[in-house]
Amino acid sequence: MLTALVLLATAAAATAQEGLSVAGVFGGRFNGRSGVRETTISGGSLAPHRLDLYRSLSFDSPGADDVALVERAVKQDGASATDREVQLRAGRLYYGFYTLPRRNSKNRYLLYLNQLAAGGDKLLVIYLEGHASAEQVKKMLK
Amino acid sequence: MNQHELDRLIARYFDGETSLAEERRLRLMLARPEATGDAADEARAVMGVFAAQRASMRPQRRTHRSAPWQAAAAIALIAAVAVAMLLPRPDAGSYTAYCDGTEITDRDNVLAFMQADLSVMGRAAADLGTSVAADFGEMSNAITSEK
Numbered sequence: 001m002l003t004a005l006v007l008l009a010t011a012a013a014a015t016a017q018e019g020l021s022v023a024g025v026f027g028g029r030f031n032g033r034s035g036v037r038e039t040t041i042s043g044g045s046l047a048p049h050r051l052d053l054y055r056s057l058s059f060d061s062p063g064a065d066d067v068a069l070v071e072r073a074v075k076q077d078g079a080s081a082t083d084r085e086v087q088l089r090a091g092r093l094y095y096g097f098y099t100l101p102r103r104n105s106k107n108r109y110l111l112y113l114n115q116l117a118a119g120g121d122k123l124l125v126i127y128l129e130g131h132a133s134a135e136q137v138k139k140m141l142k
Numbered sequence: 143m144n145q146h147e148l149d150r151l152i153a154r155y156f157d158g159e160t161s162l163a164e165e166r167r168l169r170l171m172l173a174r175p176e177a178t179g180d181a182a183d184e185a186r187a188v189m190g191v192f193a194a195q196r197a198s199m200r201p202q203r204r205t206h207r208s209a210p211w212q213a214a215a216a217i218a219l220i221a222a223v224a225v226a227m228l229l230p231r232p233d234a235g236s237y238t239a240y241c242d243g244t245e246i247t248d249r250d251n252v253l254a255f256m257q258a259d260l261s262v263m264g265r266a267a268a269d270l271g272t273s274v275a276a277d278f279g280e281m282s283n284a285i286t287s288e289k
Binding site for chain 1: 239262270
């Protein structure tokens with residue numbers, strides 16, 4: 001029964017981004033790549049922050065294809081956001097904080113940062129899910 | 143207490159003629175406080191009846207019965223332990239990171255990755271706030287200067 005519960009929890013995390021374009025970015029697509037880190041946390045230490053799921057994908061010195069892929073997915077999902085804070089630099093999406101439509105009674109957030117648009121070398125996308133408000137999520141960034 | 147019977151059994155005992163049943167009966171008779179006299183005392187000493195006599199004179203202990211509330215408390219404790227074992231631990235969670243092709247499942251390391259990502263994002267958010275404030279400041283100055 002415990003195995004079944006673990007499988008159910010894993011399945012729930014895996015389908016959390018269902019319906020989102022970023023689902024194609026997460027999920028191990030870049031697991032074998034040097035300079036790429038994908039982090040997935042569910043439950044546990046997220047509970048005090050009122051979050052159930054944390055997923056992030058971080059690129060060090062990403063290629064142009066990687067940037068284009070991630071940016072396209074973020075823009076597609078961001079188009080349906082109920083609230084957004086974005087900044088463009090040099091004509092490229094530099095920063096985005098998107099509040100996505102709720103799913104299964106949970107709040108969802110998509111965060112994006114492309115330092116290459118500002119002379120840096122990191123590309124970062126974060127997906128958060130839970131009952132935390134946008135303000136509570138922003139407090140985590142401080 | 144039949145003194146004659148007692149004397150007879152004592153005599154047969156010391157003659158080595160008592161059956162097991164007679165010895166048993168003699169022990170019981172000697173355990174009673176009414177069995178007095180030198181012969182009885184000598185028989186007791188030989189047969190080790192003294193401890194039995196003391197025991198027979200002690201008030202009978204009442205059988206201890208657990209109060210109903212004690213049984214209920216024990217059942218509640220067992221149930222609580224069972225439930226605690228079935229419930230997920232408070233800090234249960236899943237922590238996984240793939241870093242440069244290597245899977246990492248150490249909780250502290252994975253949390254450190256999360257903190258690092260959030261810090262990077264936080265600095266960008268802070269810069270955004272500074273940038274927006276600066277923009278509003280310039281707009282305000284521009285409007286003021288036009289007046």
